Amino acid sequence: MNDILPEQTPVWQFVEDTVRKVLSQYGYQEIRMPVVEQTDLFKRSIGEVTDIVEKEMYTFEDRNGDSLTLRPEGTAGCVRAAEEHGLLFNQTRRLWYTGPMFRHERPQKGRYRQFHQIGVECFGMAGPDIDAELLVLTARLWRALGLCEHTRLEINSIGTSAARKEYREALVAYLSDYRDQLDDDSQRRLGSNPLRILDSKNPETQRLLVDAPRLDDYLDDESREHFRQLRSLLDAAGIEYTVNSKLVRGLDYYGKTVFEWITDSLGAQGTICAGGRYDGLVEQLGGKSTVAVGFAMGLERLILLLETLNLVPDSANGNVDVYVAAMGESTVAPALALGESLRDALPGVTVMGHCGGGSFKSQMKKADRSGARYAVILGENEVANGTAGLKPLRSDEAQQDVAQGDLAATLEELLGR
Numbered sequence: 496m497n498d499i500l501p502e503q504t505p506v507w508q509f510v511e512d513t514v515r516k517v518l519s520q521y522g523y524q525e526i527r528m529p530v531v532e533q534t535d536l537f538k539r540s541i542g543e544v545t546d547i548v549e550k551e552m553y554t555f556e557d558r559n560g561d562s563l564t565l566r567p568e569g570t571a572g573c574v575r576a577a578e579e580h581g582l583l584f585n586q587t588r589r590l591w592y593t594g595p596m597f598r599h600e601r602p603q604k605g606r607y608r609q610f611h612q613i614g615v616e617c618f619g620m621a622g623p624d625i626d627a628e629l630l631v632l633t634a635r636l637w638r639a640l641g642l643c644e645h646t647r648l649e650i651n652s653i654g655t656s657a658a659r660k661e662y663r664e665a666l667v668a669y670l671s672d673y674r675d676q677l678d679d680d681s682q683r684r685l686g687s688n689p690l691r692i693l694d695s696k697n698p699e700t701q702r703l704l705v706d707a708p709r710l711d712d713y714l715d716d717e718s719r720e721h722f723r724q725l726r727s728l729l730d731a732a733g734i735e736y737t738v739n740s741k742l743v744r745g746l747d748y749y750g751k752t753v754f755e756w757i758t759d760s761l762g763a764q765g766t767i768c769a770g771g772r773y774d775g776l777v778e779q780l781g782g783k784s785t786v787a788v789g790f791a792m793g794l795e796r797l798i799l800l801l802e803t804l805n806l807v808p809d810s811a812n813g814n815v816d817v818y819v820a821a822m823g824e825s826t827v828a829p830a831l832a833l834g835e836s837l838r839d840a841l842p843g844v845t846v847m848g849h850c851g852g853g854s855f856k857s858q859m860k861k862a863d864r865s866g867a868r869y870a871v872i873l874g875e876n877e878v879a880n881g882t883a884g885l886k887p888l889r890s891d892e893a894q895q896d897v898a899q900g901d902l903a904a905t906l907e908e909l910l911g912r
């Protein structure tokens with residue numbers, strides 16, 4: 496679990512703000528859920544024999560003896576909340592949320608025990624049109640973040656649960672002949688969650704899978720048609736993708752469309768956004784049958800990617816623009832007022848006021864350390880004359896005296912705002 500330090504928060508804010516803007520362009524509404532839910536909710540939705548439920552959940556008993564779990568993902572809680580508050584009754588919904596998720600995994604680059612996701616969930620829309628909307632939306636987001644050349648899209652259809660059941664039997668029958676050649680993980684999955692073997696990272700396992708039965712041969716007609724339409728919508732929208740017939744997801748509730756946005760710039764932890772349809776989940780959790788589709792993206796990986804590629808924009812550096820220094824006790828109140836008037840006039844500019852007194856030299860040192868481009872210096876003479884000293888901190892230009900009334904306009908021009 497990581498502390499996100501002040502030096503890092505500007506890039507987080509840049510990513511969060513960008514995502515927020517893109518989502519609002521499409522009319523998505525934010526929902527905020529608690530970070531704990533009843534343990535049972537996750538068991539029933541994600542599935543008892545998934546990695547998340549078997550090995551990764553932070554589960555504890557609260558003072559009432561209820562079993563609660565720190566949420567490992569957002570979909571289950573979002574469905575719970577939407578049902579509980581009647582958000583799905585006779586209407587479609589486009590929702591999003593963000594916040595920390597918790598999984599007890601082996602920590603490594605791009606994989607942490609508390610991590611953050613932005614998730615999107617759409618309810619009540621059955622067609623491939625909404626699947627396509629989610630993908631054009633994410634493509635727009637990559638453009639806004641400068642990442643579109645560094646991400647690629649993989650899609651697949653995993654069909655209905657009946658089709659998967661039939662396929663599962665065929666896959667197990669095939670792989671059972673090679674049981675000894677499978678690693679421990681895959682051997683275990685053969686009995687519990689055989690489809691997960693398809694995305695094993697083990698090269699030997701992948702070699703065995705070359706001749707294995709293919710999921711697409713077992714797809715039901717409706718899933719096949721849905722997937723065909725989705726591909727033609729993506730083609731029409733100019734979204735590039737590859738069909739990966741081995742793409743499955745580690746959560747039981749997915750069916751039909753699944754997709755992942757992958758980057759090749761982060762090594763093994765390359766999936767930055769993953770999702771798909773889960774038409775059965777709402778009903779499975781006790782609601783009226785409601786089709787749904789969604790995705791979640793991992794913020795740590797997105798930020799790591801921006802940093803790795805040096806794509807963090809200057810505007811996300813969190814710097815102070817102007818530092819107001821006050822020389823002498825009688826200048827403290829005027830300096831406070833001058834700072835306020837600058838903030839009134841220049842709402843997009845960061846004005847840091849010096850606090851805590853000190854010599855000229857020490858105030859200038861702090862001004863420099865703040866990263867500000869300009870210091871505004873107020874001494875007793877300036878207060879008496881209604882002026883202020885304006886000192887460039889990042890160039891050799893000379894300090895000038897500016898009438899306080901002209902200061903905002905001068906700074907606006909100098910800062911190019």
Ligand code: ATP
Nearest residue numbers: 600605606607610745766767768769791792793796
């Ligand atoms: P992976 O195959 O990488 O384990 P997953 O199938 O467990 O991913 P999801 O549950 O679909 O992933 O989560 C969606 C996204 O959340 C992932 O693509 C990734 O970006 C991010 N994510 C998942 N687990 C972690 C983690 N432990 N630390 C950081 N980010 C994570």
Ligand code: MG
Nearest residue numbers: 546547600745
């Ligand atoms: Mg995982």
